[in-house]
Amino acid sequence: MRDRLQDWVPRIVLAPSFAAVLLFVYGFILYTGWLSMTNSRMLPNNDFIGLANYVKLFGLKHWNIALVNLAIFGTLYILISSVLGLFLAILLDQQIRNEGFIRTVYLYPMAISFIVTGVAWKWFLDPGIGLQNTMHKWGWESFEFTWIKDSDMAIYTIVIAAIWQSSGYVMAMFLAGLRGVDNEIIKAAQVDGASGVLIYRRIIIPMMRPVFLSAFVVLTHLAIKSYDLVVAMTGGGPGRATEMPATFMYSYTFTRNQMGVGASSAIIMLVMIFSIIIPYLYSEIRAGADRR
Amino acid sequence: MASLTIDKLTKSFGVVDVLKGIDLEIEDGGFLVLVGPSGCGKSTLLNCIAGLEKISSGEVRIGDRNVEGLHPSKRDIAMVFQSYALYPNMTVRGNISFGMEIRGIDKAEREKAIEEVADILQIGELLDRKPSQLSGGQRQRVAMGRALVRHPQVFLFDEPLSNLDAKLRVDMRTEIKRLHQRMGTTIVYVTHDQIEALTLATKIAVLEAGYLQQFGTPDEIYNDPANMFVADFMGSPSMNLIDGMLDQGQEGLEVRIKGHGGSEIALPAPDTAAMRERLGKPVVFGIRPEAMTDPDGADRTSPRIETRDCYIEVSQPAGSDTFALTPLGGKECIARFRADAKIQLGSFSPISFNMTKAVFFDPETTLRIR
Amino acid sequence: MSIPSQDNAIQSGRLMRALIYTLLIFFVLYYLLPLWVMVSNSLKTLDEIHGGDMLAPPRAITFEPWKAAWSTTQVGVEATGLRPYFLNSILMVVPAVLISTFLGALNGYVLTKWSFRGANLVFGLMLLACFIPFQIVLIPMARILGMLGLAGTIPGLVMVHTVYGLGFTTLFFRNYYAAFPTELVRAAQIDGASFFQVFWRILVPSSGPIFVVTIIWQFTNVWNDFLFGASFSSYDSTPITVALNNLVNSSTGVKEYNVHFAGAILAALPTLVVYIVSGRYFVRGLMAGAVKG
Numbered sequence: 001m002r003d004r005l006q007d008w009v010p011r012i013v014l015a016p017s018f019a020a021v022l023l024f025v026y027g028f029i030l031y032t033g034w035l036s037m038t039n040s041r042m043l044p045n046n047d048f049i050g051l052a053n054y055v056k057l058f059g060l061k062h063w064n065i066a067l068v069n070l071a072i073f074g075t076l077y078i079l080i081s082s083v084l085g086l087f088l089a090i091l092l093d094q095q096i097r098n099e100g101f102i103r104t105v106y107l108y109p110m111a112i113s114f115i116v117t118g119v120a121w122k123w124f125l126d127p128g129i130g131l132q133n134t135m136h137k138w139g140w141e142s143f144e145f146t147w148i149k150d151s152d153m154a155i156y157t158i159v160i161a162a163i164w165q166s167s168g169y170v171m172a173m174f175l176a177g178l179r180g181v182d183n184e185i186i187k188a189a190q191v192d193g194a195s196g197v198l199i200y201r202r203i204i205i206p207m208m209r210p211v212f213l214s215a216f217v218v219l220t221h222l223a224i225k226s227y228d229l230v231v232a233m234t235g236g237g238p239g240r241a242t243e244m245p246a247t248f249m250y251s252y253t254f255t256r257n258q259m260g261v262g263a264s265s266a267i268i269m270l271v272m273i274f275s276i277i278i279p280y281l282y283s284e285i286r287a288g289a290d291r292r
Numbered sequence: 293m294a295s296l297t298i299d300k301l302t303k304s305f306g307v308v309d310v311l312k313g314i315d316l317e318i319e320d321g322g323f324l325v326l327v328g329p330s331g332c333g334k335s336t337l338l339n340c341i342a343g344l345e346k347i348s349s350g351e352v353r354i355g356d357r358n359v360e361g362l363h364p365s366k367r368d369i370a371m372v373f374q375s376y377a378l379y380p381n382m383t384v385r386g387n388i389s390f391g392m393e394i395r396g397i398d399k400a401e402r403e404k405a406i407e408e409v410a411d412i413l414q415i416g417e418l419l420d421r422k423p424s425q426l427s428g429g430q431r432q433r434v435a436m437g438r439a440l441v442r443h444p445q446v447f448l449f450d451e452p453l454s455n456l457d458a459k460l461r462v463d464m465r466t467e468i469k470r471l472h473q474r475m476g477t478t479i480v481y482v483t484h485d486q487i488e489a490l491t492l493a494t495k496i497a498v499l500e501a502g503y504l505q506q507f508g509t510p511d512e513i514y515n516d517p518a519n520m521f522v523a524d525f526m527g528s529p530s531m532n533l534i535d536g537m538l539d540q541g542q543e544g545l546e547v548r549i550k551g552h553g554g555s556e557i558a559l560p561a562p563d564t565a566a567m568r569e570r571l572g573k574p575v576v577f578g579i580r581p582e583a584m585t586d587p588d589g590a591d592r593t594s595p596r597i598e599t600r601d602c603y604i605e606v607s608q609p610a611g612s613d614t615f616a617l618t619p620l621g622g623k624e625c626i627a628r629f630r631a632d633a634k635i636q637l638g639s640f641s642p643i644s645f646n647m648t649k650a651v652f653f654d655p656e657t658t659l660r661i662r
Numbered sequence: 663m664s665i666p667s668q669d670n671a672i673q674s675g676r677l678m679r680a681l682i683y684t685l686l687i688f689f690v691l692y693y694l695l696p697l698w699v700m701v702s703n704s705l706k707t708l709d710e711i712h713g714g715d716m717l718a719p720p721r722a723i724t725f726e727p728w729k730a731a732w733s734t735t736q737v738g739v740e741a742t743g744l745r746p747y748f749l750n751s752i753l754m755v756v757p758a759v760l761i762s763t764f765l766g767a768l769n770g771y772v773l774t775k776w777s778f779r780g781a782n783l784v785f786g787l788m789l790l791a792c793f794i795p796f797q798i799v800l801i802p803m804a805r806i807l808g809m810l811g812l813a814g815t816i817p818g819l820v821m822v823h824t825v826y827g828l829g830f831t832t833l834f835f836r837n838y839y840a841a842f843p844t845e846l847v848r849a850a851q852i853d854g855a856s857f858f859q860v861f862w863r864i865l866v867p868s869s870g871p872i873f874v875v876t877i878i879w880q881f882t883n884v885w886n887d888f889l890f891g892a893s894f895s896s897y898d899s900t901p902i903t904v905a906l907n908n909l910v911n912s913s914t915g916v917k918e919y920n921v922h923f924a925g926a927i928l929a930a931l932p933t934l935v936v937y938i939v940s941g942r943y944f945v946r947g948l949m950a951g952a953v954k955g
Contacts, residue, residue: 006363006856006857009857009858010772010776010778010857011772011778013768013769013772013857014768014769014772014773014784016765017765017768017769017788017828017832018784018787018788020825020828021787021788021791021825021828021829022787024799024803024806024825024826025787025791025794025799025825025826026787026791027802028798028799028802028803029794029798029799031801031802032798032799032801032802035801044801044805088686088689091682091685091686092686094679094682096682096683096686102686102690104938104941105690105693105694106689106690106693107937107941107944107945108693108697108934108937108938109693109696110944110948111882111930111933111934111936111937111944112886112930112933112934113885113886113888113903113906113929113930113933114886114888115886115888115903115906115907115926115929116903116906116926116927116929116930117696118907119700119906119910119922119923119925119926120696120697120699120700120923120926121696122910123699123703123716123919123922123923124695124696124699124716129711129712129716129919130716131716133715133716134715134716134717137714137715138715164692164693164696168693169948172945172948172949173949176949221793224795225795225796227797227888227889228888228889228903231888231892231907231911232888232907232910232911235911246795246797249797249800250797250800250889250893253800253801254800254893259801262801263801265797266795266797266798266800266801267798269795269797269798270794270795270798273793273794273795274790274793277790277793278790281786281789281790285782285786339848342848342852344848344851344852363851363854364848364851364852365851365852365853365854365855366854369852370852371848371849371852373845373848373849374845375843375845377843377845377846377848377849378846379846379849379850379863379864380846380867380868381864381867381868390850390853390855390863391852391853391854394853394854394855394859395854438849438853
């Protein structure tokens with residue numbers, strides 16, 4: 001009457017999922033890594049060419065535009081979303097009537113597809129029918145807003161739409177953080193004579209450090225992966241003005257038949273994300289283990 | 293019903309040894325209490341008996357049967373958990389009958405068993421409630437009902453009273469004692485509360501840092517502690533452990549203890565071979581607060597009462613008694629005076645030491661000197 | 663929503679409160695603006711949009727754009743409306759969500775209540791898999807789907823979404839079950855319950871909230887996915903997001919903005935309804951997705 005078989009049931013149950021993740025995630029990463037060092041074009045092949053694709057990639061103007069765009073987009077998106085999110089959270093934390101309704105409104109964009117967001121903003125910012133046209137109708141004839149058609153400014157329209165979509169999410173993260181602040185600390189500060197603004201600046205906001213970190217990681221990861229919104233709003237255009245690494249990878253791999261280069265750009269994206277996510281997860285899991 | 297034997301049991305989690313060679317035996321119908329501070333390994337030991345943790349080496353026998361490798365459900369045990377572990381989605385009835393259901397016992401028989409247990413524990417009117425609708429004491433009863441219904445060879449209790457408030461805890465303690473006397477089943481009971489251990493047990497095992505410190509009857513553990521840890525851990529307030537020096541006095545061995553200021557008192561020590569070996573060396577003099585009293589409160593049946601003047605610094609009235617604090621051997625010692633004893637704070641007052649209750653320890657090994 | 667309010671005792675003056683409310687209302691309008699634009703313009707005629715003010719309500723409400731978007735407008739080559747693609751999305755989402763949620767529940771159960779040496783490594787690898795840029799798997803996935811004969815099919819998409827959803831579903835259940843009292847599992851074991859009996863009889867009945875959170879999370883993600891849909895679907899398995907993008911960004915013909923807006927709302931409607939009905943659980947999912955450990 002030994003129960004050895006029972007001991008193995010849990011591992012057998014977990015095995016298919018783990019095998020799937022090993023193959024479809026880590027196996028695929030290795031395979032893409034390998035492809036990035038071959039001269040695969042329309043179809044994968046195994047002609048090893050070392051790091052030539054990476055050299056080529058960083059020589060491509062197209063890729064460098066994508067990187068610059070990612071830098072502009074990422075910086076503004078992360079910065080403004082965080083500041084706006086924190087600002088809204090603080091406003092909402094003042095015992096607001098109808099707080100539930102307001103929160104629901106701030107957060108609903110997270111529930112909808114980037115494609116839908118893209119369509120809405122694409123036409124709203126369209127000079128012909130959207131905001132500019134409306135302002136003209138309202139009598140402000142000199143109003144001009146043609147960013148979405150302007151190669152220099154189009155990337156900023158994507159920033160606008162992306163912030164609209166995610167700032168409510170950041171707000172919810174900060175609000176949860178603010179609600180976790182021990183009330184007695186605030187009371188102690190008030191007894192010390194600190195004003196509301198001072199309490200926020202000197203005590204509460206510094207306590208939000210872990211939330212800033214989480215928000216930063218989540219937003220960075222979203223920024224590097226952004227694909228849908230660009231496709232829906234500008235398709236990477238005008239010209240290549242809003243090309244991002246994600247759209248670059250897709251077009252080089254599937255429409256320009258440069259699979260090797262596409263694979264190498266995917267690897268660079270992975271490296272960018274992992275260099276932020278891995279230290280973060282490591283510290284989170286460590287902290288979690290310490291708490292237990 | 294059966295006896296329980298634990299033989300050279302060890303348990304490690306990775307490189308950490310949690311239990312380091314435990315030997316215990318409790319007779320059929322006995323009440324064994326495992327007691328110790330948190331982290332001493334007592335709950336792990338209980339889980340090893342239950343089969344919820346695998347042992348690293350050694351043996352656990354229930355009756356004459358080695359239960360190594362047996363699934364918990366096949367060890368003929370029942371367990372009451374600290375959090376009661378009532379299945380939140382089932383009614384009281386469902387909780388009690390779940391095990392029987394799993395074993396495929398038919399419904400009529402299950403109902404009969406439930407009625408029987410509900411009767412014993414007086415939870416008949418709670419049977420159709422969910423655990424969330426019960427008070428702490430009621431949950432406790434249901435948890436015991438779930439264990440009782442199995443008619444196990446051995447009951448295991450894992451700190452079952454620690455989530456109850458003080459008054460309820462005393463009531464439930466009495467109830468468990470009564471239940472044990474009525475059913476006569478072997479019980480293994482884990483607690484960190486030494487009062488619970490002393491009131492419930494027929495045998496106590498004191499554990500600390502994975503070692504069995506002492507195994508004996510409550511009387512042995514309380515009056516005849518094997519080492520300083522047991523002496524300090526069992527009893528409340530705990531035993532005074534006073535640093536002193538063993539010397540040859542005029543009437544035999546004596547222990548000299550520094551008091552307030554430059555004062556010193558000397559108390560007679562038993563003249564044994566082991567004590568003689570420590571002559572001229574420091575010893576630890578152990579005496580419980582109730583053996584240090586005002587002279588009028590001293591135990592008249594004791595043949596060896598020694599009264600000395602000690603400096604009283606603080607008094608703490610506690611209703612039935614008054615505790616007097618006096619500096620001895622460099623630390624505050626507690627003496628237990630009658631409630632209406634006259635105490636002069638900040639002066640020397642006589643304290644009677646009941647020397648039949650005194651014990652001596654070796655400060656280096658912390659073991660008893662007998 | 664689940665974030666409890668607290669009396670944080672910072673007092674502010676009347677003027678300050680007026681300012682706070684003004685700002686809050688301003689942002690309410692800001693977030694609602696695109697939705698308003700979509701709804702109001704989806705009820706206008708094309709002429710009115712061309713000639714008019716995008717922010718104004720429709721002068722005469724027309725439901726023609728909605729009918730067109732649903733069943734007659736040209737998407738790609740065929741004039742089918744978005745209806746077939748909407749159905750594709752449903753056929754893809756339902757099995758993908760159910761399978762990945764169920765597996766996530768089992769995985770979370772094993773990782774917390776039957777932990778074994780190496781379990782943390784397994785979990786770490788599954789967790790990290792949540793964050794890969796999916797571009798990294800597109801090429802090999804296309805090949806595997808081809809080899810399995812699932813290229814361009816709905817079962818293929820179901821498989822893709824199940825596999826890449828496992829990390830998050832496992833994370834959700836693991837964190838939930840980590841807080842689930844282990845003593846209950848032990849009590850059930852002593853009662854003789856087997857691995858699966860403990861799962862079905864003890865854990866699942868107490869897992870309602872986390873099932874809702876996980877299902878909503880997975881539903882939202884899979885429904886809103888574009889990249890996998892664009893990469894691995896063919897004409898008869900295209901999900902709604904891809905169809906909407908095709909509709910809006912096709913370069914031929916007159917731009918029927920009102921139809922585009924109606925189509926966009928159709929594509930957003932299922933997740934929006936879920937959000938409005940059970941926003942509390944949606945937010946819990948978002949939070950769990952952001953804060954690990």
